[in-house]
Amino acid sequence: MKVTILGCGPSAGVPLIGCDCSVCTSENPKNRRTRSSILIESDTTRVLVDASPDLRQQALREQFKTIDALIITHAHADHCHGVDEIRSFNYHGDRAIPIYADALTMQALQHRFDYLFLPPQKPWYRGALTPHVITDHEVFTIGDISFLPFEQQHGKTRSTGLRINDFVYSTDVNNFPNDSHYALEKMRFWLVDCLRYEPAPAHAHVALSLEWIQRYQPERAWLTHMNHDLEYTRLLAETPQCVEPVYDGMVLEIK
Ligand SMILES: [Zn+2]
Ligand SMILES: [Zn+2]
Ligand SMILES: [Zn+2]
Structure with a gap:
């Protein structure tokens, strides 16, 4: 399996x-x-996990023209306001794209982007999504990839963490509820939120991300969702050898 850092x-x-x-x-x-x-x-x-406002540029850069499904971790604008770009994937795949999200997130998406949930209309002048509501702790499968979704605390709201075999994606999180800890046990690869040096109300900061990594002991960990406090070369030098900040376009080989 291969994970590309789109952003x-x-x-x-x-x-x-x-x-x-x-x-x-x-x-x-x-x-x-x-x-x-x-x-x-x-x-x-x-x-595709999340549809950022930069999705168009990301797809052009990485040269993919369709997807089998879209998963949205939560309804914050930076994670879903690029969803209208789905139209290109509808066109190239010639079908509606399945979208997976928890009930709260799906409700927000259907409210904000109601037109994407109307019956598909070829030749795809308008994007089309088919909703699949996911539930924490219930594995769902897309093609040959299985996902275990679990709850993450994200300030006053929540986001969905995703475990795929030994790999976990934890963006936008400042704490893990007790019944989500099992999803982090014995993982080998972790792509985890790390906003800045100073503590933040809805995100992990450098010290907290490193504390979690120390606790769960993945073989490799990567830091993401980083703001302008974090300079790539400096952060790379400051983190333990098994931990590194990611960058746009980086490819993680998960074996
Ligand atoms: Zn967020
Ligand atoms: Zn975010
Ligand atoms: Zn700046």
Whole structure:
């Protein structure tokens, strides 16, 4: 299985509009971060996790033209406001795209993007999604990839964590409820939220992400959803050898 980092930025991206700090003006492309999203691929199946406002640029950059399904972790704008781009995937796949989300998130999506849930209309002038509501702790399968969804605390709301075999994706999280801990046990690879150095109300910060990694002991861990406090080279040097910040376009080989 292969995981491509489509984006690893915070809600406003890096660079921030109007910011002239050293990270926002950095020449290193690894410091340019579009909004957070990943692409999970097996030999036969391609699943997009989150539809960031940068989805169009991400798909052009990574050169994929359709997907088998879309999973949305939560309804914050940076994770779903690119969903209208689904139209291109409808067109190239010539079908409605299944969308998976928890009940609360699906409700928000159906409210905000009602037109995407109307009956499909070829030739795809309008995007079309078919809703699949997922439930924490109930495994669902797309093609040959199985997902275990679990609850993550995200400030005053929640997000869905995803475990796929030995790999876990935990974006937008500041705490794990007790009955989600099992989903993190004995994982080998972890892509986890890490917003900045200072503690944040709805996200993990560097010290907290490293504390969790120490606790769950994955073989490799990667940090994502990073804002302009975090300079790639500096953070890479500051983290233990099994931990590294990701960058847009990075490919994680999960074996
Ligand atoms: Zn976010
Ligand atoms: Zn900045
Ligand atoms: Zn969020």
